[in-house]
Amino acid sequence: MNLDETPAEAAFRAEVRDRLMAEIVPLVSGRPVGFAERLEADRRLAAAGYLGYSWPTRFGGAGGDPIMAGILDEECSRAGVPRSLSPSRFGADLLAPALMAHGTDDQLAELLPGIRDCRTIWCQGFSETEAGSDLANVQSFATDAGDHLVLNGSKVWTTQAHEADWCFALVRTSRDRPRHRNLSFVLFDMKQPGASIRPITQLTGEAEFNELHFDGVRVEHRHVIGGIDDGWRVAMTVVGAERSYGQLSRYRNYLGQLKAVAAMIQRAEAGPRSTWLRELGELTADVTGIRNSSYKITSLAAAREPLGVLPSMTKLWWSSTHQRLMDLGQEVAVATGTDLDHWQTEWLRSRGESIYAGTSQVQRNIVAERMLGLPK
Ligand SMILES: Cc1cc2nc3c(=O)[nH]c(=O)nc-3n(C[C@H](O)[C@H](O)[C@H](O)COP(=O)(O)OP(=O)(O)OC[C@H]3O[C@@H](n4cnc5c(N)ncnc54)[C@H](O)[C@@H]3O)c2cc1C
Numbered sequence: 238m239n240l241d242e243t244p245a246e247a248a249f250r251a252e253v254r255d256r257l258m259a260e261i262v263p264l265v266s267g268r269p270v271g272f273a274e275r276l277e278a279d280r281r282l283a284a285a286g287y288l289g290y291s292w293p294t295r296f297g298g299a300g301g302d303p304i305m306a307g308i309l310d311e312e313c314s315r316a317g318v319p320r321s322l323s324p325s326r327f328g329a330d331l332l333a334p335a336l337m338a339h340g341t342d343d344q345l346a347e348l349l350p351g352i353r354d355c356r357t358i359w360c361q362g363f364s365e366t367e368a369g370s371d372l373a374n375v376q377s378f379a380t381d382a383g384d385h386l387v388l389n390g391s392k393v394w395t396t397q398a399h400e401a402d403w404c405f406a407l408v409r410t411s412r413d414r415p416r417h418r419n420l421s422f423v424l425f426d427m428k429q430p431g432a433s434i435r436p437i438t439q440l441t442g443e444a445e446f447n448e449l450h451f452d453g454v455r456v457e458h459r460h461v462i463g464g465i466d467d468g469w470r471v472a473m474t475v476v477g478a479e480r481s482y483g484q485l486s487r488y489r490n491y492l493g494q495l496k497a498v499a500a501m502i503q504r505a506e507a508g509p510r511s512t513w514l515r516e517l518g519e520l521t522a523d524v525t526g527i528r529n530s531s532y533k534i535t536s537l538a539a540a541r542e543p544l545g546v547l548p549s550m551t552k553l554w555w556s557s558t559h560q561r562l563m564d565l566g567q568e569v570a571v572a573t574g575t576d577l578d579h580w581q582t583e584w585l586r587s588r589g590e591s592i593y594a595g596t597s598q599v600q601r602n603i604v605a606e607r608m609l610g611l612p613k
Pocket residue numbers: 360361362363364365366367368369370371393394395396397446589590592593594595596597598599602
């Protein structure tokens with residue numbers, strides 16, 4: 238793996254950095270950054286042609302390769318708008334790859350432009366109370382009503398559902414077919430009367446995710462992706478994308494936080510400095526490893542080679558490392574009285590990282606079974 242950038246990649250990075258410095262940094266620096274600022278940042282990225290930059294030109298992208306997409310990820314994070322928090326991520330990073338892999342020409346023509354231009358904001362309706370890690374157990378049911386489908390049931394933990402225009406969801410469409418062959422991947426308008434939303438307040442006091450209830454929600458036949466009862470493979474494309482998108486934006490984010498913790502330790506007049514410094518050293522090694530692993534994923538994707546279990550290993554690594562980094566950040570902040578609200582909120586936020594996009598236990602199972610060949 239060659240870590241040096243080609244002249245074209247270096248020129249692209251410089252162009253992106255200048256543009257983000259002019260158009261995004263003034264929008265998000267020196268103020269609390271919420272959904273509205275992130276959405277405006279997404280719209281500016283879209284106007285600059287950076288959203289969907291790596292999509293093939295026939296799908297309305299710029300045909301940039303995964304390395305260019307990685308450079309964009311890093312630079313967005315450096316500018317204060319990491320992909321992992323961007324409102325457009327569910328559409329551009331999770332749904333679009335699944336549409337390109339499984340959608341028909343008509344579906345691509347109808348759906349991709351709204352994602353690329355950031356006109357349509359999406360949410361992901363997968364989890365239910367009895368279907369999280371065991372996703373194939375979803376019970377929300379869509380019945381064929383002739384010219385459309387009618388959806389009843391509920392979902393939970395749906396991030397940004399209250400802001401979304403549309404939802405992509407995995408639902409059951411048959412009762413008598415084998416598991417995994419009775420599920421469909423459907424899209425529907427969130428603003429219709431049968432779709433209701435109840436916000437869930439998190440430990441941070443924010444309500445970023447929700448319960449969804451469907452009471453006769455209308456799903457058009459043309460909005461079933463991959464065919465009726467054949468949605469599992471579409472959902473698996475989304476799950477794969479979820480584990481590997483925005484990797485470089487995470488690493489860049491952690492690097493900034495490592496530096497902030499180091500600065501707090503440097504200013505500390507009391508406290509177990511040598512213990513903190515040792516932990517800081519170990520975290521620096523882990524963050525460097527996450528960077529290298531993310532570069533590996535990016536170069537495998539660029540070479541169109543299979544990623545294997547690398548996204549699962551990396552997901553496990555970034556979530557556990559970031560939780561340790563937030564443990565240290567909070568401890569030093571409390572001991573030094575620095576920016577307590579900020580570190581407390583970040584610490585609380587990091588708790589969910591070992592749960593979403595596949596829990597740590599599930600990632601360990603994947604690595605154990607598929608890489609190490611251990612028995613189930
Ligand atoms: C911040 C956040 C945002 C989220 N956003 C979304 C979203 O936008 N859309 C969406 O659909 N979902 C979302 N989720 C839900 C998330 O995908 C689920 O929480 C996750 O899949 C785990 O499912 P569960 O909560 O039902 O836990 P369960 O699957 O019930 O797991 C409970 C515990 O059992 C363990 N476990 C389960 N199965 C196994 C196994 N086979 N082997 C070993 N251990 C196992 C798990 O690791 C976990 O520790 C979000 C979650 C969080 C925290």
